[in-house]
Amino acid sequence: xxxxxxxxxxxxxxxxxxxxxxxxxxxxxxxxxxxxxxxxxxxxxxxxxxxxxxxxxxxxxxxxxxxxxxxxxxxxxxxxxxxxxxxxxxxxxxxxxxxxxxxxxxxxxxxxxxxxxxxxxxxxxxxxxxxxxxxxxxxxxxxxxxxxxxxxxxxxxxxxxxxxxxxxxxxxxxxxxxxxxxxxxxxxxxxxxxxxxxxxxxxxxxxxxxxxxxxxxxxxxxxxx
Numbered sequence: 700x701x702x703x704x705x706x707x708x709x710x711x712x713x714x715x716x717x718x719x720x721x722x723x724x725x726x727x728x729x730x731x732x733x734x735x736x737x738x739x740x741x742x743x744x745x746x747x748x749x750x751x752x753x754x755x756x757x758x759x760x761x762x763x764x765x766x767x768x769x770x771x772x773x774x775x776x777x778x779x780x781x782x783x784x785x786x787x788x789x790x791x792x793x794x795x796x797x798x799x800x801x802x803x804x805x806x807x808x809x810x811x812x813x814x815x816x817x818x819x820x821x822x823x824x825x826x827x828x829x830x831x832x833x834x835x836x837x838x839x840x841x842x843x844x845x846x847x848x849x850x851x852x853x854x855x856x857x858x859x860x861x862x863x864x865x866x867x868x869x870x871x872x873x874x875x876x877x878x879x880x881x882x883x884x885x886x887x888x889x890x891x892x893x894x895x896x897x898x899x900x901x902x903x904x905x906x907x908x909x910x911x912x913x914x915x916x917x918x919x920x921x922x923x924x
Contacts, residue, residue, distance in 0.1 A: 765833035770797035792833035
């Protein structure tokens with residue numbers, strides 16, 4: 700990695716990751732400073748730490764982010780820290796950097812979900828490209844989680860009977876069949892179905908089916924006797 704990073708190219712992919720935060724855990728002071736300067740030069744927010752144990756103590760802001768993590772650190776190693784984050788259900792994308800990497804180490808890191816594994820010295824652009832990929836992964840994850848949360852909130856507004864109708868509609872049953880399953884009149888099912896479409900803000904049957912798939916909900920159909 701060069702000590703004096705060149706200015707970012709206009710329209711570069713790194714610029715597209717602006718409004719994201721890069722966390723850096725690197726015990727070497729000069730490398731930590733160089734990484735901070737590089738990321739700030741392309742408009743990224745940077746929070747740097749000298750060891751893995753420092754990072755959780757500060758708390759993580761709820762923003763699009765990634766973690767640039769050295770493998771060899773005093774105390775808790777980068778790989779051990781990766782495992783700890785997974786146990787804490789913290790899904791921040793990780794880019795490992797190391798001057799002493801080997802194949803088993805890189806395999807373990809990638810199996811643990813790392814975005815990239817870079818060996819020092821690496822090119823500035825190589826690291827910036829990895830950061831773009833990592834922050835975009837985090838952005839997509841957050842968007843997907845928000846979608847699920849919003850749909851779950853809408854689903855929770857349904858009455859138990861409306862939820863049952865929605866689940867059965869998603870299986871492809873007609874109103875008459877749903878009525879038979881639930882012991883209701885067909886006209887009553889139609890009314891419930893209208894309520895479901897309105898409350899879930901579904902524009903079509905296909906839209907409603909996609910919602911049930913996103914929420915991973917299934918119908919518990921009564922056993923046939």
